[in-house]
Amino acid sequence: MQGVDWVALAGTAIVAGGAGAWGFAKLFGEKWIEDRFASRLELLKARVSQTLDRTTTLNQREFEALPEAWAKVHMAFAHVHDLLSRIRARPNLDQYTEVMMEEQLENSPLSEWEKVVLRQLPTGQRTAFYHERSVHHEHYVASDKIAEAVGFLYQHGILIRPEIFERLEDFIRFVEKALIDFKRIRDGDQPLSDNPSETFRQEGMERRKVLEQFLRDHYWSANALHLEDLSRS
Numbered sequence: 001m002q003g004v005d006w007v008a009l010a011g012t013a014i015v016a017g018g019a020g021a022w023g024f025a026k027l028f029g030e031k032w033i034e035d036r037f038a039s040r041l042e043l044l045k046a047r048v049s050q051t052l053d054r055t056t057t058l059n060q061r062e063f064e065a066l067p068e069a070w071a072k073v074h075m076a077f078a079h080v081h082d083l084l085s086r087i088r089a090r091p092n093l094d095q096y097t098e099v100m101m102e103e104q105l106e107n108s109p110l111s112e113w114e115k116v117v118l119r120q121l122p123t124g125q126r127t128a129f130y131h132e133r134s135v136h137h138e139h140y141v142a143s144d145k146i147a148e149a150v151g152f153l154y155q156h157g158i159l160i161r162p163e164i165f166e167r168l169e170d171f172i173r174f175v176e177k178a179l180i181d182f183k184r185i186r187d188g189d190q191p192l193s194d195n196p197s198e199t200f201r202q203e204g205m206e207r208r209k210v211l212e213q214f215l216r217d218h219y220w221s222a223n224a225l226h227l228e229d230l231s232r233s
Helices: 006-085 098-106 112-120 126-159 162-186 196-232
Strands: none
Touching: 006 126, 006 162, 006 196, 098 112, 112 126, 126 162, 162 196
16 A cells, blocks of 8 residues: 655645635625615615705695795785885874764774764864874884784794795895894984885885795796605605
8 A cells, every 4th residue: 555645645634625715705794884885875874864854844834834924024015015005095084074084983993082082082183193103003013914924934934945045035035124124214203205105116026926926936847856756765
């Protein structure tokens, strides 16, 4: 029997064992990399999904806030526009019969004590008193509507895109300035030549139309994208 070459056999075993170990390490390494990649991919998907969910929620809240913001801003504008437009169209109570005057008072903003005072005034003083008190009440209501609109904008401004918020804020400040200037004229603190009524009537409606169209274009285009996103989810 010939002698065994133990050195060669050992070398062959080592080479074979090394190849097996390398194959095992390669297989294990690939599996580990695949698992690691899959785990990271799932984490990335979850983060993207959370971001999309937050974006969808913010868009939804803006869709809800924007119509109400416009409604309040427009209501404030309407009250101020009505107040400044009706200054020259007040009823002449000095030419009214008692029955006609009572009907007018019934639909007026005057409080009960003001109605009592007016009835006691002689003919020739009733119209001026009625106009002054009516304007006082309408001014108060208009101021309240402006405050309500401004309050809503600042309370929900974080939900409204900056460029839209700025347009709404600029318009309501324009309305507010017209009312402030009007009161200053009534109080004698501003000359009548600077009466804001004409400017407001000329610019107000045009600015309102421009703002309304801007909001409509944004709202419906954004709403269409929002519905498209929902359909894909």
